[in-house]
Amino acid sequence: MKRIAVLTSGGDAPGMNAAIRSVVRKGHHHGLEVVGVRRGYNGLIQGDFIPMELGTVGDIIHRGGTVLYSARSEIFKTSEGQDKAVENLRKWKIDGLVVIGGDGSFRGAQKLTKRGFPAVGVPGTIDNDIPGTDFTIGFDTAVNTVIECIDRIRDTATSHERTYIVEVMGRNAGDIAVWAGLADGAESILIPEAPYQMNEIVDRLARGSKRGKKHSIIIVAEGVGSGVDIGRQIKEMTGAETRVTVLGHIQRGGSPTASDRVLASRMGAKAVDLLLEEQSDQMVAIRRNEVIGVDFDEAFGMKHQPDMSIYDLAEILAI
Template sequence: MKRIAVLTSGGDAPGMNAAIRAVVRKGHHHGLDVIGVRRGYTGLIQGDFVTMDLGSVGDIIHRGGTVLYSARSEEFKTPEGREKAVANLKEYGIDGLVVIGGDGSFRGAQLLSDHGFKAVGVPGTIDNDIPGTDFTIGFDTAVNTVIENIDRIRDTATSHERTYIVEVMGRDAGDIALWAGLADGAESILIPEASYELDDIVDRLARGSRRGKKHSIIIVAEGVGSGVEIGRQIKEKTGSETRVTVLGHIQRGGSPTAFDRVLASRMGAKAVDILLEEKSDQMVAIRNNEITGIDFDQAFSMKHQPDMSIYDLAGILAI
């Protein structure tokens, strides 16, 4: 192993830059050349490569997004596209690749491994929906962004005695809604992994009103449905003034939290260690605060499930 490359793929997540920095500097620590691939798998096919030295990753650990940019590639899904990617990697003398991204990015890395090229994945996605790891890079920052915005919304909800529905990201996973909901004392949390009845939400609002509660916060993961539509239904049922806020892509940006910077640094460094051990077809994971590597096949065989004890506790505490 003399030369490795690193790319970011899929949706950006705060902490990706910290992971890039760790790969580059850990690689140089071991005497490796490190190449950055810009724009994900598209850049791999187009040969959009840049040499990365120690200085090229200076002053990025605190920045959101990714300095290597990110893009989705339909061409890489074809055998011809992957052959171009492998040919470029070989032409540049690259022996191993670190892929920072989510589930789709990891499947791309596994396809490269199937072509006999060593590839390791680092989980970077705000949704925290990668099986096999307790946390993914960017999740903690996204949750804190949601909490900060809900705190602001609560001020207005209190002042005007309103019910606010806040729609957050989470098409297939409700972790952001779940953690933010518990942390911010939401009256109801709607996630894809749990069914809900509108009448139950209305009853909970009514109980709060009877004990003198003047405002309410309901958090909806986007995978459940439209926050606007759910807000309309609640207003029809209760007759109370209801407002909806869709946080959208604001959750992806911003400076990463200390947790995400440390997690990304540990995971990026571990990815280099795995390549130095001449291993491949693995992803880096954190389990019980231990950084380890697990096979892609093992990860793909699992199904992500949020910690439903948090869901139960949130319901109890919001009584």
């Protein structure tokens, strides 16, 4: 192993730059040359490669997004696209690849390993929906962004004595909603992993009102459905004045938290170690604060589930 490459793919996540920095500097520490691939798998196919020296990744650990850019690639899903990607990697005399991204990005990395090219994945997604790892890069920052937004919304909700429905991201996972809901004292948290009844939500609002509560916060994970529709149903059932806020892509940007910077640095370094140990076809994971390698097939065979003990605790404390 003399030269490795790194790319970011899929949705951006705060901490990706810290992971890129870690891969580059850990690689140079071991005497490797490091190449950056811009614009994800599209860059592999188009040969959009740049040498990355120590100074290339200076002053990026605190920046959100990804300096290597990201893009979806329909062409890479074809055999011709994958063959072209491997051809370009061989042309640049690259011996191994680090892919920073989510589930779809990892499946792309595994396609390369099936063609005999060593690849390792680093989980970078705010959704925290990668099976096999306790946390993904960007999740902690996204949760803190949601908390900050809800804190501001609560001020207005209190002033006007309203019920606010806040729709958060997470794709088909409810992790962001669960963690933000507990941290911000939401009355109800709606996630795709747990069934809910509108009557129960309305009853909870009524109990709060009876004891003198003047406002309420309900968090809806996007995997459940539209926050606007939920808000409309609550208004029709209660007659209460409701407002809906869809936080959207504001959750994906911003400077990464200390937790995400440290996690990204640890995971990026571990990815380099795995390549040097010839441990390909794996993703980096953190379990009980230990950074390890997990086979792609093992991760793909697992089902992601948020920590339901946190969900249950949030429900108890919102009584």
